[in-house]
Amino acid sequence: MTTLKNIEQELLQSHRFLNNLIKSAVDAIIAADMDGKILLFNDAACEICGYKVNEVIEKLNIQAIYPDNDAKRIMHVLRSDEYGEKGVLRSFRVDIKKKTGEIIPISLNASIVYDDDKEVATLGFFHDLRETLKIEEELEKTRVQLLQSAKMASVGELAAGVAHQLNNPLGGITLYSQLLMEDYTLPDGAQQDLQRIIRDAQRCTDTVQELLKFSRQTTNEMHPQDINQLLSETLILVKDQTLFHNIEIKKNFQNNLPLVPVDIQQIKHVFMNIILNAADAMEGQGVLSLSTSQEQALSDRVCIEISDTGHGIPDDVLIKIFDPFFTTKEQGKGTGLGLSMAYRIVEDHGGKMSAKSKTGEGTSFLIELMLPENNSDGK
Structure with a gap:
């Protein structure tokens, strides 16, 4: 009798131990019978x-936690050897659906439980991938920014060399063309040709000046500034231009933003470039939205977002917009250096600049300017 009690006690202890293991597991553990009725649902499963x-045990069908027909698809894969050993899945990427309808990315390890050769249940271990995917996204952004920085540095050096090589010949072309223009014995056709030469030489000179600005290594005059005020001052300069007459300007500026150390002229140049590009993209009609914020989760920076309701930018073009000399404007209407210069200025300020766009809906530029460590609390 004592031996039987000891066995019962050991069984109870083993049962409690197994329950505690399942209950304490970091990943969600869910088991269901072959009809889909859930038999096991640990604390992590409840949380995810x-x-x-x-609400779940013997009441909810396993299909309820998957979107669409994913439960049937997973069973099909489990029963095949398409992804390895039959009856087993390892690190299989799926989505699950929360009670609220929210979709959660998951890495699933699952198996079919057999009694002899009969399928009796399925057992799954669900690892939440949200944090992992977030980290991967941040790493990819950092990788892209590093590549962009390296590209900008290389192009900057090349641009400086090219600009200096072109400056003198262009000056000579312009000077001698102007001298020839003073020769009144030239036929009218020659006068027109010279005017065309001077005009095109001037356009080349303007491009060279942009190159020099792009490549110039200057020391920024950094002073604490009110970003809302700088944006407002930039708007004053452009809002009366003909291009803006049919554009609605919406401002959503957060009050009491901390002052940000910036070079006033350079940052205004960034704002101006994006605003003019937005107006151009909307062809003078639409909504230009400007917002500033300091999010609680990102208290070390002030964010500026400038959005338009233009035609949007296709994905294959969006990845190139910060590249030097890349432009979608027709020949003679843009050097392709505006956004690359803006990107470089923001980067020189220790900040970040990015863009997102949807074809047919518009484009949004996000500028993140970092605060000094002793000022990141917003005071």
Whole structure:
């Protein structure tokens, strides 16, 4: 009798131990019978899926936690050897659906439980990928920014060399063309040709000046500034231009933003460039939205977002917009250096600049300017 009690006690202890293991697991553990009725649902599963245990056990079908027909698809894959050993899935990427309808990315390890050769249940271990994917996204952004920085540095050096080589010949072309223009014995056709030469030489000179600005290594005059005020001052300069007469300007500036150390002229140049590009993209009609904020989760920076309701930028073009000399404007209407210069200025300020766009809906530029460490609390 004592031996039987000891066995019962050991079984109870083993049962409690196994329950505690399942209950304490970091990943969600879910088991269901072959009809889909859930038999096991640990605390992590409750947290990820948003259900309480008493709402699930023997009440909820496993299909309820998957979007669409994913439960059937997973069973099909489990029963095949398409992804490795039959009856087993390892690190299989799926989505699950919370009680609220929110979709959660998951890495699933699952297996079919057999009694002899009969399928009796499925067991799954669900690892939440949200944090992992967020980190991967940040790493990819950092990688792209590093590549862009390296590209800008290389092009900057090349641009400086090219600009200096072109400056003198262009000056000579312009000077001698102007001298020839003073020769009144030239036929009218020659006068027109010379005017065309001077005009095109001037356009080349303007491009050279942009190159020199792009490549110039100057020391920024950094002073604490009110970003809202700088944006407002930039708007004053452009809003009366003909291009802006049919554009609605919406401002959503957060009050009491901390002062940001910037070079006033350079940052205004960035704002001006993006605003003019936005107006151009909307062809003088639409909504230009400007907002500033300091999010609680990102208290070390002030964010500026400038959005338009233009035609938007296709994905294959969007990845190139910060490249020097890349432009979608017709020949003679843009050097392709505006956004690359803006990107470089923001980068020189220790900040970040990015863009997102949807074809047919518009484009949004985000500028993140960093605050000094002792000022990141917003005071």
